[in-house]
Amino acid sequence: MTVPKPEADDVDRRALHERIAADLRDEIMSGDLVPGGKLPSTAQLKERFTASNATVQKALQLLKDERLVVGRAGAAVTVREHRRRTMRPASYMAPAASGEPYRWLTEAARHGTPRSRLLDVAQTRPPADVADALGLGEDDKALLRCQVLTIDDEPVELVTSYYPLEIARGTAIMERRRIKGGTPTLLAELGHPPRLSVDRVSARVPTQEQYTALRLSSNLPVLRTLRVVYSDDERPIEATVMAKAGHLYELQYEITPE
Template sequence: MTVPKTEVDSLDRRSLHERIAADLRDEIMSGDLPPGANLPSTTQLKARFDASNATVQKALQLLKDEHLVIGRPGAAVTVREHRQRTMRPAAYMAPSKAGEPYRWLTEASKQGGQARSKLIEVAEVAPAADVSAALRLPEGGMALLRCQLLLINDEPVELVKSYYPLEIVRGTAMTERRKIKGGTPTLLNDLGFPPRLSVDRVSARIPTQEQYNALRLPSDLPVLRTLRVVYSDNERPIEATVMVKAGHLYEMQYEFMPE
């Protein structure tokens, strides 16, 4: 059933410029306004949304702050190139081959730009409840945390917090504050814990203060939060990772084969 426009308007308590930005953002993310395309003119947007010039400009400024569009006074506002990136988790979950970099870096670079990771923290911590449950830790149990920020062209892409059972990683290079050649999947495989199954739980959330700052978010737009649990032989959980990325800039792609 289609909800009457007046009823829709009464339910949406956002200011008009936020609603205009939301509609244009959706058209950008869905491809109706592809990279390089000009947005409708201010005159067209004023007529379409029954808005003042100032309101339209406020909406466009939101999209500029979100790095979705670019524009200068007197020139058309254009959708930025390479803004919406599609991430394919299946492409970088397997261990890297000997001598090769972490698969995420390789796959991200294929989309253009220079990908790199920045190690932020390595410590023994008490994880959040969902991570603790995923790793089957006892109440108050500790795990090894490796936190890193993934970047493309020095722009933050994803805040990654990976947790590991201490009995698996204690005394290994994983506990040291340095990058692991080939990534942690390679090291876990070498330790005798090959990844056999990965289970993702994806949700949209309002960013925490840490996520907001780390990802340099322009506003409290939702982030995509993925809790990935990796199992080895005998369904033993060997890693639980919380990955957070800007919801307006990235999407996840999964492939499934019919049974």
């Protein structure tokens, strides 16, 4: 069988070291290269990709910079132990039980030591998709709470939440401090229990803020989730933009057929 010659537009125009890193990155994220396991040797990679030693080393350096693998000159390169992190957003949607911490912290504890650091609390005009989700008018503002979530001191997610001012005004949501149990718990206590949560997930090139907060090393996409939480009477009470490194994390949703 004759394999058709690829059209000019079908050719991968990335540099060879970027293509090698892309294939190895996919194998790490899919589990073919297991956490703690060794990558193929430089000689094996040279043969597999028909590449020079220098090109293979450039590819491996990309993966090291992305915090996917570890290794030093003269030693085997291995996949970092925690590189297959799967987060389950549904597990931290509901309010925490009385006296319990924010449910994200409980979920993330499966992977290491989680922490949250509050970056900003302010009244602001949100992005257009957030304003639309909250039903805000053209000049309306919302209350912003921005935090970065970490596991073992490594940034995992940049979380920017917005609340209608008529809900946030006069409550702890407007204070520059962490809220015990998280805002879902406080909102429920204020008479706004979550009834429905809608996630919209997209892959995007990181913004400057995301690049810095997540300590990214390249232009690989982030996973951006816009989550809108509704209470009784389908009233939107919270809209949150969550960004995490797309090459380090995946999202898992469990869906029960109706």
